[in-house]
Amino acid sequence: MAPYQQAVLLGIVLGFLARVYMLRTDYRQYPTYPHGRIIHLALGFIAASLGAVAVPALAERDFTAVTFLTLAAQQFRDVRNMEREMLSKMDRDELVPRGASYIEGIAMVFEGRNYLVILTALLVSMFTYLFHPWMGVVVGFFCLLLDRIFMSGKSIGHIAEIQEAPVHFKGALLYVGDIVIMNVGLSANQNLILEKGLGLILKPKNQDARITLSHLGQRQAILHDATTILGVYRDAGTPALVPMAKLDLEDGRVGIFLLPQDKNIEKAVQLIKRVPILESAVRRPSQAAVNQRR
Template sequence: MDRVFFTGLAIGMISRLIMLNLDQKQYPAHPNILLSQIVLAFVASSLGALLVPALINRSYTSITFLSLAAEQFRQVRESRRNTLQNLEDVQLVKRGEAFIEEIARTYEVRNYMCITTSLITVGVYYMIVSDLKIGKTPSLIISAILGLALAFILKKLLTRQSIGDIADVVESKISFVDGSIMQIGDLKGITNIGLKSDRERYLTKGIGLEIIPKDKSYTNAGVLYDPGQRQAIVYNLYSRLGLLREHNEPAFVPLPRRNPKNESIMIAYIPIEKDIEKAIEAVKSCPILSSAKGKNLSLKNYTIGKKGSM
């Protein structure tokens, strides 16, 4: 019992650890947040590993503990959501409600992943020992291998697409027309920058980016249309490159704008360090939010720029 419990616990913990790198990439967090995730993974993995032997011994009250754990994980989601919402007012670039909800949901789902992998690992062990009459040590090895395989399968299933999967990101020139009207590429009217010093900062330190839907697809463009997705993109830029502005400088708040000519998104951004390659990678790594999907299914057969399409 001890060996299979610790094996299930280890597999559950490993399944969480292999997701930490992805979480850090898509949802940057502080070390204390990562530590709390590891502790929660330990609790979830323990519950999953104990459930099978408890049911074998007809201890059906264990299901009650499982339901209590699920309720606790929902509270973790609520707590994470509230924490991020409380921090919104002190952010130079806000995450936005959609991105916050996506992060909170992710933190909850990862715990269920730990329960599932540890539960399946221990369950397979008992099934092999009782049905196939294989020795305990070989059964432990087989169940551990299957548990690890399940962990990697779940990782693949739970990995979100990024902006780089549906769009190309290229540099675009920032300029000003009619004195103070910002233009990015061939799209003018982004915003009005009144002060000459502010315009000079954009021209010398700013980066212009164009996010172009791949395959001229309205489905891909529909994801970029979503306001929550656009806000997540500019926050991803901020979290990786910083932003050269103060709270009392509204002229430097990044404003993603749609270019109706090719359905791309144009962004003017002033990072602390001007590095176009890092900026492009920051945009491409932004996760696609669940709330941004599925709103343009009727447009999937249309092509941007094709005669007869939209």
């Protein structure tokens, strides 16, 4: 087998394995199984093929073939748009929607992981072509470890302390601890909330965390993930029973009100700790020059 054939074949195989490794259907059931997975696996194979052929094409001075990488970039931007559009339409049917920020983050992840596949296939192909197939295999598994690092990010547990808080009323005002959530006028709804409701308070660990938790998209992501796992005790047309997250303007704490079908405070605390921090919600005012002056 010619050296470039080995490089291309190994690059495609390990690049595709990288996409399989990064494609996971978790409790949110997205991408849907099996059709959604088939779409992304097919795109992953295309990405691996593009990355694998780039090095032999350059070695053979076939610079025209490398221009396909620019076409791939456009194609994967279209993938991001496709995911955004699909999830936005699906979000209309959710009792507790993901929100635009969460959807944009998911779409960005799918685009970015295709680029990681191209990079993996490119490096495997390069080291196989220049050195030895075993060197390409070693680089491929190193890239899988690198992909794992890029897949992992910070979660709410890294930036906030989470504690249970009582759900109670003062007149018609619903409180979680000492944080006002909303006005509930009907006594029937109040009784249902007192029976089924669950309250938590998120206390930011620093100023940066306070700004992140104040982001509406981040709070909506917390509510969506919590209700996805614990369920929600409501149906369409019951605005008084909508889970909510309200901000205490004095100290930046966030009161979380849930109406779960599975009223388990330990589960609620653990799952909220694992809610991912959205890239669009991250703010670091502590790193601003004006905040570093003495």
